[in-house]
Amino acid sequence: MAMSEKVFAERAARAVGVGRRRGVGDLLLYVPLIIFAIIFVFPFFWSVSSSLKPPDEILSFPPTLLPSVPRWSNYVRVFERAPFARWILNTIIVVVLATLGAVLSSSLVAYSFARFRYRGRDLLFMITLGTMMLPAQVTLIPQYILWSKLGFVNTLLPLFVPQWFGGGAFNIFLLRQFILTIPREFDEAAIIDGASRFHIFRAILLPLCVPALMTVVIISFIANWDDYLTPLVYLNSEMQYTLALGLSLFKNYPETGGEPLQHLLMAASVMTILPPVLLFFIAQRYFVQGIVMSGIKG
Amino acid sequence: MTDGVLPARTGRSTRPLLASLVGVNTMMQARDALWGYVFLLPWIIGLVVFFLGPIILSFLLSFTKYDVITPPQFVGLANYETAFTGDDLFWPSLWRTFEYSIVVVPVGLFGSLLLALMLNRGLPGTGFFRTAFFLSTLTPAVALALLWSWILNPDIGPINVALRAIGIPGPGWLADVHWALPSVILINLWGSMGGNTMLIFLAGLQGVPQELYEAAAIDGASGWARFRHVTLPMISPTFFFNLVLGVIGALKVFTTAFVVTGGNGGPNYALWFFALHIYQQAFSFFKMGYASALAWIFVVILLAFTYFQVVLSRRWVYYAGGDE
Numbered sequence: 212m213a214m215s216e217k218v219f220a221e222r223a224a225r226a227v228g229v230g231r232r233r234g235v236g237d238l239l240l241y242v243p244l245i246i247f248a249i250i251f252v253f254p255f256f257w258s259v260s261s262s263l264k265p266p267d268e269i270l271s272f273p274p275t276l277l278p279s280v281p282r283w284s285n286y287v288r289v290f291e292r293a294p295f296a297r298w299i300l301n302t303i304i305v306v307v308l309a310t311l312g313a314v315l316s317s318s319l320v321a322y323s324f325a326r327f328r329y330r331g332r333d334l335l336f337m338i339t340l341g342t343m344m345l346p347a348q349v350t351l352i353p354q355y356i357l358w359s360k361l362g363f364v365n366t367l368l369p370l371f372v373p374q375w376f377g378g379g380a381f382n383i384f385l386l387r388q389f390i391l392t393i394p395r396e397f398d399e400a401a402i403i404d405g406a407s408r409f410h411i412f413r414a415i416l417l418p419l420c421v422p423a424l425m426t427v428v429i430i431s432f433i434a435n436w437d438d439y440l441t442p443l444v445y446l447n448s449e450m451q452y453t454l455a456l457g458l459s460l461f462k463n464y465p466e467t468g469g470e471p472l473q474h475l476l477m478a479a480s481v482m483t484i485l486p487p488v489l490l491f492f493i494a495q496r497y498f499v500q501g502i503v504m505s506g507i508k509g
Numbered sequence: 510m511t512d513g514v515l516p517a518r519t520g521r522s523t524r525p526l527l528a529s530l531v532g533v534n535t536m537m538q539a540r541d542a543l544w545g546y547v548f549l550l551p552w553i554i555g556l557v558v559f560f561l562g563p564i565i566l567s568f569l570l571s572f573t574k575y576d577v578i579t580p581p582q583f584v585g586l587a588n589y590e591t592a593f594t595g596d597d598l599f600w601p602s603l604w605r606t607f608e609y610s611i612v613v614v615p616v617g618l619f620g621s622l623l624l625a626l627m628l629n630r631g632l633p634g635t636g637f638f639r640t641a642f643f644l645s646t647l648t649p650a651v652a653l654a655l656l657w658s659w660i661l662n663p664d665i666g667p668i669n670v671a672l673r674a675i676g677i678p679g680p681g682w683l684a685d686v687h688w689a690l691p692s693v694i695l696i697n698l699w700g701s702m703g704g705n706t707m708l709i710f711l712a713g714l715q716g717v718p719q720e721l722y723e724a725a726a727i728d729g730a731s732g733w734a735r736f737r738h739v740t741l742p743m744i745s746p747t748f749f750f751n752l753v754l755g756v757i758g759a760l761k762v763f764t765t766a767f768v769v770t771g772g773n774g775g776p777n778y779a780l781w782f783f784a785l786h787i788y789q790q791a792f793s794f795f796k797m798g799y800a801s802a803l804a805w806i807f808v809v810i811l812l813a814f815t816y817f818q819v820v821l822s823r824r825w826v827y828y829a830g831g832d833e
Contacts, residue, residue, distance in 0.1 A: 237630060237632060240627055240630060240632060241632070243627060244627055244632075244634075244638050247624065247627075247638075247641075247642065247703075248637075248638055248641040248642070250699070251641050251642050251644060251645050251699070251703055252641050252644065254645075254656050254657065254660055254699070255644065255656075257656075257659070257660060257667060258656050258659070261659065270665065271665075272664070272665055272670075273665075273670055274665050274667060274670060316551040316552070316555075319548045319551060320548065320549055320551060320552040322548055323545045323546075323547075323548035323549040323552075324549070326545075327541060327542060327544065327545025327548070328532070328533060328538070328541070328542060328545070329531045329532055329533070329542035329543075329545045329546060330530070330531050330532030330542075331532075332545070335549070335553075335556075338556065338561075339552070339556070342556070342560050344757070344811075344815065345560070345564075345808070346757075346761055346804070346807055346808060346811055347761075348761075348784060348787050348788075348803075348804040348807055349563070349564060349567050349801075349804040349805065349807070349808050350559065350560060350563040350564060350567065351791075351804075352563075352567055352570065352791050352797055352800055352801050352804060353562065353563035353564075353566040353567050353570070353801075354559060354563050355791070355792075356566075356577060356797065357558075357563075359577060373555065373559050375551065376551045376552065376554050376555025376558065376559065377551050377552030377554075377555035377556065383552065408541070408544040408548075409544075412548070433647065436649065437649040437650060437651075439649075439650055439651055439764045439767075439768070440763065440764065440788075443767075443792075444792055454649075455649055455650075455651045456651075458649075458651045458652065458655065459651050459654075459655075459768045459771075462655060462658075462768075462771070463771060473659065476655060476659075477655075477656075477659065480652040480655050480656060483649055483651070483652045484647070484648050484649065484652050487647045487648075487649065488644065488647050488648075491643075491647050492640075495640075499708060502705050502708045502709065503708060503709060503712040
């Protein structure tokens with residue numbers, strides 16, 4: 212090992228002169244980069260453009276690249292045609308309560324896995340990781356039966372309550388790994404001062420975990436905002452819908468009085484896409500950290 | 510050995526009962542262990558109520574006929590027999606799912622790797638390109654499906670308009686029996702290629718020691734040889750991780766196909782994937798027993814694929830840090 216390291220060092224030293232110089236090849240790389248960027252961004256551009264067209268222009272042939280006059284009132288019209296405000300409210304309720312539950316309970320569980328020694332801990336941790344591989348279909352049916360026997364089908368409860376019981380394996384795993392990097396001396400000093408175990412968690416570890424907690428918040432927010440299968444299974448009256456479910460229903464609304472829906476559908480889609488995208492821009496660092504961590508240590 | 514599974518040395522005094530129950534030595538440690546259980550409690554409940562309980566229940570249900578309202582009726586292996594021999598949509602939906610996966614997994618993986626390789630050159634503007642590629646992943650699946658239904662509109666969608674402009678009559682895309690599956694493949698590739706897989710590849714690429722490339726360059730290795738003999742082996746663990754997740758993700762394909770077809774499986778069942786088949790049996794026909802049997806078949810398929818990949822990985826995955 213030492214031998215090869217030495218060889219590497221020598222070679223690296225010699226290589227300094229030939230380091231990374233930008234050549235024509237690198238410049239040419241911009242061609243595929245720009246082509247891919249266009250491929251990935253064009254659909255967004257097209258939906259924003261469509262969302263601002265008047266009803267007659269959206270169905271005209273050939274289609275126009277940009278609306279002749281942007282019609283912002285389309286966005287207002289969405290709220291008139293569908294209970295869109297209600298769907299937003301439902302989604303916010305679910306996202307906030309699910310995220311809060313995930314953050315509180317997964318950090319507590321992660322603390323237990325990271326800092327305590329007891330019988331069955333490692334086995335339970337393995338089982339926890341195992342649940343990540345499980346397809347939702349196999350637990351979905353019994354869970355549905357459970358919620359329906361409790362009488363909570365068509366309420367928002369099944370969408371966020373499970374998050375209060377551990378917050379899912381991935382969040383537990385992420386926070387446990389993070390707590391393990393915090394020196395134990397911090398805990399021990401507090402124990403000598405007579406602090407309770409819960410106090411150590413709340414006053415010492417949680418503040419140090421803020422970056423990892425941010426990651427959990429963002430991933431949980433986006434996952435719950437985007438979720439389609441769970442609301443699809445549990446919610447059946449329009450006023451209970453979340454945005455994702457409402458949006459897909461909106462597609463099937465009848466077009467009345469010669470008003471096509473396409474421009475409104477696009478306006479509604481843009482509004483649904485915007486919050487996760489904005490959140491990503493605000494907290495990009497934490498988000499990428501979480502994804503990368505799952506890949507490297509998974 | 511230091512863990513102290515042995516009783517205390519004196520022979521006379523053994524460990525306190527509570528301590529030995531929770532697997533530690535002293536009463537002090539036992540009190541600590543109890544706190545550990547207390548903090549674990551939410552997850553123990555969650556695990557039992559939302560995972561372990563449902564897994565057992567769904568296994569038992571798979572041997573019954575059950576519609577939620579009347580009590581379950583034991584039917585033995587009838588559900589499994591129906592699946593394999595008496596269900597006209599079972600095999601087609603399974604093949605459709607494999608057809609989908611066999612395209613999406615390799616194209617998605619190599620596409621993500623290609624994007625990551627381009628970003629890894631560290632050219633000015635990399636941050637912009639990374640964000641541009643990643644945006645599609647942040648799009649909720651429903652919005653993704655609606656966006657693309659509009660773009661693939663056979664009459665006035667921009668793709669067919671552009672094709673017509675250069676003299677090619679565009680296909681009916683999602684409305685066409687033969688084009689529906691390729692359309693969904695296209696949509697989902699767009700929605701995932703620049704996403705998590707790419708970021709994980711990028712992190713893997715950045716973990717390859719620069720010295721290896723320099724050493725290879727000095728030894729006269731061409732760009733391709735460096736990629737083949739340095740990059741690929743060094744990122745093979747990352748590749749493996751993405752492959753396993755990619756296969757599982759592809760086999761579970763559901764939302765896009767559900768939304769673009771309104772849940773009816775598209776023209777002539779062209780988009781009737783296995784996950785949709787399970788969903789329909791359970792929540793449209795309320796055949797909970799049969800759907801549970803299908804879900805268990807699904808679990809076995811996923812486990813088998815994962816197992817084979819782990820076995821095969823020993824031949825091609827290289828761990829720089831030795832065995833892990």
